[in-house]
Amino acid sequence: MNQILHIECSARGDASFSSRVARYAVESLLRENPGVHVARRNLGSEPPPHLSAGFVDAILLPPHTRTTAQRDALALSETLIEELELADVVVMGTPMHNYAVPSGLKAWFDHIMRAGRTFSLSPQGKIGLLRDRPVLVAVSSGGFFTGGGAARQPDYLTGYVRAVFATIGIRNVEFVTVEGMGRGRDREAIMLASARRWIDANIGARERRQARVM
Template sequence: MNILVIKSSVFGDNGNSSSLVNTRLEQLKSQYPEATVVVRDLAAEPIPHLDSERVGAFFTAAEERSAGQQQIDDFSMALIDELKTADRIVLGLPMYNFGIPSQLKSWIDHVARAGITFRYTENGPEGLVEDKPVTVLAARGGLYAGTGNDTVTPYIRMFFAFIGITSLDFVYAEGLNMSEVKEKAMREAEALLRAS
């Protein structure tokens, strides 16, 4: 069992989504004590945002790459290898200003690679990553699930489906900036995790 953990809170382990990730991870470790766990903390080890240099490296043929371009490609391929070899993924997903954290977008930009994690066919795009369970632990300051203001859930579903992963399970902790709601929301989210 290989478990890939992705934390995307700017607050690291102090973030609400990271707290839920840690709860889920402890569960999985007790279920699978021999599991190999890879933790990708995107705040502690930020992934560079895409720029012309990085995109240029991706689109340069391997035999024509400079040493610097090869290093960029190697980094991207290491992230893709973590994704492909994982049997399960646990994703901590805060909502910032109605979107995903920019550091998570950088991870997505490095793993969404044509011909590697997806390809275009006559019938449209086809994912090249084997389906696997993904637990998405979504923490939000307000109440957005099931409303038009939740841009995060459909985006994450669409991205993972695009590369071939459709087995997503969302657990929401909402209203976390509403003091009377926060403790109840975190308790309910943790109870859902324990029941799963």
């Protein structure tokens, strides 16, 4: 492993629960793989802009016919895609907002999902053009959305994130959730401890297994 892409999606900085869990996962990976480079992208404090008319026009054109202005309109998209291409592992922390991903993360997906660049179109449907790699998504929510009876709301987050990553070829996506974070300090502590245990058991163990195979 050479590079981890660490993406934070909460605007709440150090107070963010999803960021805390994602950071713990990155630290675990670094303990297992000292010296690995970590590229960081904060979609909470610096969200990518909504797509402009220039962007939408440019993505529809064959690359060699794009004007300088059209290439400029795609510059951030290229940077974000290259960051993802370089990553051997992606660790993401995201809140649930209105049953779905926060708008900064939605904008990131809008910038990286490009026909002819990260997926191709075929009569059989979309074919991903990126190599598969592990993605760990730490999700924080005020209420509950997994766990059968305790869930009192729809979940348009996990299925969406799985679907868009799968479209570009990334199928190895796992979620660790801290739910009910609006239910008081005791609940927060229980959920954060449980997420840390899951990471200790799964991230470290998987890395050690891979190291033995290699």
